[in-house]
Amino acid sequence: SDRAYEPNDDHWYILLRAVARCNAPDDARLRFILACSGASRRGILEGVVEALGDLGMEEAASKLREIAGAHEDAFIRNLASDVLDDME
Numbered sequence: 001s002d003r004a005y006e007p008n009d010d011h012w013y014i015l016l017r018a019v020a021r022c023n024a025p026d027d028a029r030l031r032f033i034l035a036c037s038g039a040s041r042r043g044i045l046e047g048v049v050e051a052l053g054d055l056g057m058e059e060a061a062s063k064l065r066e067i068a069g070a071h072e073d074a075f076i077r078n079l080a081s082d083v084l085d086d087m088e
Contacts, residue, residue, distance in 0.1 A: 009043020012036070016047035020054035030059055037063065045076050053083035061087055 019032050033051045036044060049067060052060040061084060068080035 009041055009047075012039075012041075012044045013047035013050070016044075016051040017054060020051035026055070026057060030055060030057065033060075034063065037067075042073060042075065045073070046079060049076060049079050049083055053087055056087060
């Protein structure tokens with residue numbers, strides 16, 4: 001195809017949430033989600049935060065605490081804090 005492949009943030013959000021809920025080993029799901037945590041796009045980061053909450057494991061909560069305490073985007077920080085509250 002001569003079209004450039006440009007998935008939008010909604011695709012990433014759905015993919016990340018699906019990975020968190022799929023029937024794969026916990027460490028594989030966590031690694032995939034964390035690999036996307038350095039994204040610069042807010043929509044992808046929103047998917048990362050929500051997916052970490054879906055995992056519900058301590059390693060995911062630790063990353064959420066890190067995001068909630070230090071991320072440069074206030075929306076993402078607040079979302080991470082809200083997801084942490086929901087996990088407890």
